Amino acid sequence: MLRNITIGQYLAGNSVIHNLDPRMKIIITIMMITALFFIDSFLGYALFFLAVIIIVYLSRIPPIRILRGLKPVLFLVMLTLILHVFFTKGGDLIWRWGFISIESEGLYTGFFMVTRILLLVVFTSLLTLTTSPLELTDGIEYLLGPLKRIGVPASELAMMMTIALRFIPTLLEEADKIMKAQMARGADFESGNIVKRARNLIPLLVPLFISAFRRADDLALAMESRCYHGGEGRTRLYELKIGIRDFIALGLSIILSLIFIIF
C-alpha cells in the first residue's frame, strides 16, 4: 500500500540540463521566475514558453510528466480565472445576465494571470524534475553560505534536509511492517468513519514514532563517534563544479530576463 510513494518528482537522466550545476540551476530559476512577473504581454509569454519548450527538449523529459505536475494547481487556476472573469470590470461588455456580467478586461486579465501561474509552475517543476533532492540540498547549502556570517545555520539546515530525505523510505518500510504486524492482530485500517479511522491509526503511529526516535538516537551517536560537529570545515565526496556550460546557461538566461524586464 505504501510501496508506490516516490519522493519529489526527480526523473533521473543524463541530459545537458540534468548535468548543469545545481547552484546555477537554482539561480537561473529564481531569475527567470522574477523576470516572469515583469512580462506584460502575451507576446512575452510566447517567448517564455518557447524557452520552456527548448529546455524540455534538451532535458528529454516526457512532456506528459510536466502536464501531470500541473494537476495540483488546477483548482487554483480555475479559481483565478473565475474570479477575474466575473469580478474584474472594464472594457467592453461581453455578456450579461441579471447582475452578473463579463467584461473584456476581466477576460483578458483572467487568462493573463492563468498563463503566468502555469508558466511559473512549469518552470519551477523543470528544476525539481532535473535535479535530484540531494543536489538541490547541496546547492541550497552553498547559496545560503554567505548568510552563515549573520548566523544562519546553512550546513545544519542542509544536513537536516539530507537526513529527512534519507529516512523517508526507511520509515515507509517500517510503517508497512508495523501495519502488517497490527493487522495480524486483527487491526483494521480500512473501514469505519473518519474519527474511528484516526483512532485506529494509534497502533501504527505510536510504534512508528518510537522507532523514529530510536533511529535518531542511533544516528546521532554514530555521527558523533565519527566526529561530526556541525558543518565547519567538512569536505564532501562529490564537489560541485561550475563549468563553461553553466556560464553559458547563466548568460542566456540573463539576456532573456533582461528582454522580459525591459520590454
Next chain:
Amino acid sequence: MLIELKNVSHIYDDGQVTEALRNINLTIREREFIGLVGHTGSGKSTLVQLLNGLIKPSTGTITIDGLNITEGKTSLLGIRRKIGLVFQYPEHQLFEETIYGDVAFGPRNLQLEEEEVEIRVREALELVGLDYEEFKDRSPFNLSGGQQRKVAIAGVLAMKPEVLILDEPSAGLDPQGRQQLINLLEYLYEEKGMTIILVSHRMEEIARLSNRVIVMSEGEIIFDDRPEKVFSEVERIRQLGLDLPEITEILWRLNKKGLQVRTDLFSLTEAVEEISKELRGAEPC
C-alpha cells in the same frame, strides 16, 4: 486445521519486478512443527505473510480449513483468529500504555467480551512467564528487550490461534531468553496442541524442535522432509548458504575422519552416547 497452497507464486512489482515465490505447492497438517529455513531473500517472509492473508498471491490458491482465502470476500479476521503471526522483532509493535492493554489489543479486535479478554490476557502472560498481577499495569516501554518480546508474543497468543507462525523469534535474545523461548514453543506444541511454523537461522533450534523442515531458496522449496533427512544433505545445505546444527556438524566431521558415527542425531546426550559407543570403552564425560 489444514493449510494448502496450490501453485502459489508471488511477484513484487515496485519499479523492478521481483519474483519472491515461484510455484509453491505445500500442505500443512494439524500438529506439525515445521522449521522453515533459507537465506535472506529466499521467500520465507513472503510465504508466512501469505499464510496469514496479509498479502495475496499473484497466482495460485491458498485454502485454510477448506476456505479459499485468495478469493475476495473471505473474512480475513476469521483467518487471523486461527493463524497467529509473530513478526521479526515483534517488540517494535508495542503501543499501549499498559501491558494489559497491549496484550488485549488482539482479543478486543476479535470483539470478545471484556471478561473473556481478561482471562485470555492473564493466560497469555502466564504462558510467556510474566506474572499477571505484577506486570499488567506497567508500561511495556519500561521493560527489558527480552521482556518486551515476551509481551509481544503474549499479544499474539491471547488470540488463541490454532497455528502459530514465528519469524526469527529468537533474533537478538540472550542465551537465557532463547532457552525460555524454546521451552515455550515446546510447551505450546506438546501441551497446547498447536501447529507451529518456526522461521529461524539457528539450525540447533530447528533440529531440536521441528518434525518437518522446509528449506527455501530463490522462492522455491528445495527440501521438505524430516530434519534428519534434510540435515544429512550436508553439501547441498552448505551450498545454499545455510549452517548445519552444531552437533550434526561435529558428527559429520568425525564421520569424515573415519569414525563410524551416525550423523542424524540432534541432542547432545545422544551424540555423546553415539561417539563413546564408537570409541569403545571410553567413558562418556
